[in-house]
Amino acid sequence: MNRWLFFCLFLFAFNVSAQNFETVFERTDGIQSVSYKQLIDYYKLLDEQYETIKLAEAGETDTYYPLHVVYYSGSAKFEVHSWKADKKLIILINNGIHPGEPDGIDASMMLLRDAAMGKVKIPDNIVLAVVPVFNIGGMNNRGSHSRANQNGPLEYGFRGNAQNLDLNRDFIKMDAKETQSLVGLFHQLDPDVFIDNHVSNGADYQHVMTLLTTQHNKLGGAMAKYLNEIFEPMIYKDMQKKGYDLVPYVNHWGHTPDRGWIAFHEGPRFASGFAALFHTYSFVSETHMLKPFRQRVEATYALMNSFISLASTNANGILETREAQKEAYHKQMNLPVAWTSDTSKYTTITFKGYESGYKPSAVSGKTRLYYDRDKPYTKQIKFYNHYTAKQSISIPKAYILPRGWGRVAERLKINGVKMKEIAADTLMALSVHTIESYETSPRPYEGHYVHSNVKTRLEKRFVKVYKGDYVITANQPAKRYLAEVLEPTAPDAFFAWGFFDAILQQKEGYSDYVFENEAAKILENDVVLQKKLRKQQGEDRKFADDGEAQLDFIYKNSQYYEPVHMRYPVYRLE
Secondary structure, eight states, X not given: OHHHHHHHHHHHHHHHHHHHTOOHHHHTTSSOOOOHHHHHHHHHHHHHHOTTEEEEEEEOOSSSSOEEEEEEETTSOOXXXXXXXXXXXXXXXXXOSSTTSOHHHHHHHHHHHHHHHTSSOOOTTEEEEEESOSOHHHHHSOBSSSSXXXXXXXXXXXXXXXXXXXXXXXXXXXXXXXXXXXXXXXXXXXXXXXXXXXXXXXXOBSOSEEEEEOOHHHHOHHHHHXXXXXXXXXXXXXXXXXXXXXXXXOOOOSSOGGGOEEOOOOOXXXXXXXXXXXXXEEEEEEEETTSOHHHHHHHHXXXXXXXXXXXXXXXXXXXXXXXXXXXXXXHOOEEEEEEEEOXXXXXXXXXEEEEEEEEEOTTTSSEEXXXXXXXXXXXXXXXXXXXXXXXXXXXXXEEXXXXXXXXXXXXXXXXXXXXXXXXXXXXXXXXXXXXXXXXXXXXXXXXBOOEEXXXXXXXXXEEEEOTXXXXXXXXXXXXXXXXXXHSTXXXXXXXXXXXXXXXXXXXXXXXXXXXHHHHHHHHHHOHHHHHHHHHHHHHOHHHHTOHHHHHHHHHHTSTTSOTTTTBOSXXXXX
């Protein structure tokens, strides 16, 4: 009787435990996604019950709640230095950067639970670090209508965070506290593989899952070859065995996908593009919005499992190519910062779509596109996955950043950039950029009026630098990041995001009627300036007819003109 009672109690305890760890997704038969409170409570319970799971805080967010990270370590050891010493391969999985795309949130709950319970075998050489939800403000802003075209779940979060920022555009400007926290976590872990889980909008097709892989030419070096020829093809083969025919992220615009498309270029403002700057293999899963929520979550679960198993069996290749890449960039003195698609090169992929056509719109009466699911097809299409560098920069010995630009210095420090303070005021021979022209977006983009097509003039000058200003040696692990953010002509540089806009405004001026007399004296005593003025008058009729413009021309070529106007305040020590 005692044995029978013990057995009954054991079964009761087991059933209670199993019931406690059934997710909202599972309890609702794939209809509903978890809420934020349910999500964190679930991971707290996993942490309490299983020594291989650890729930930790990774920093602040723009909400009241901290950013969390959940670790899985089969050895129940959670020190990063010991993982590195033991050559564990670290996989960082990010969920809910867009909480209206919750597939990864729910799939990761089941994955970590199954790993803890032993239902899924996580190889001994793998450590998982999973961000349950990155955008907490967006997840708490739950609704049912913001994703107008998406097939479930019943409720989900919103794309914007607590500041209404799209966090997948925030990895250079780092306006959100959660971005700063995740970047700090990223550098603490130095992950070997980064996965960012999403749901894709766009054309209709048969594929449940598409995959956005860091563009291999942009990644460069030993990692590019390994990624393009070994790692990524293995993922495709493994997923096919599981019943999922992957295709690259369907990056088509202005036409139907049967005409092929150009590989998406994820610059460093994006999570995966940012991770690639630090030599991490980076991927973005993109389930198809029109597929049922259940299918999408199951596909995301399957893909994460594929990454885990294949990363484990190929750990040596991944770790060796990362080290080779870091060493190669240590020696490289010219780095590309802008890219363009080379449409003369392409590969052919098998694409499973639906026939499309056009018919009158029931709304406007005008022609509209539609896809016919009764007419599926399988076609070989062109995928343009080759890019060439259209702009490269030479790397100086060091950059000099005046201390006053604290927002920039703060972001550099979060990214692990080594900076040394200047000990005393001194005069230095430096290369200085002067901003000659730029274009600015007419509307704000993610809280900034972004600059583009920046042209500069680079000149050698003696510049007074002050005690406490920063010397930033370029040849350090963050070299590629430094080139992308400190070179003013780089597309995602701090200058592009408006961090140095104060230099674009002239601070001092003159009264016309007073300066007229002084300008005449300056012109009389400066033959070179006279010739320069006459030349400008002869070449520009509008200028020749504008007295104020000519007076301003003399002012800007005189000793009175402030030297810091349009002078980019990050200097190069060659």
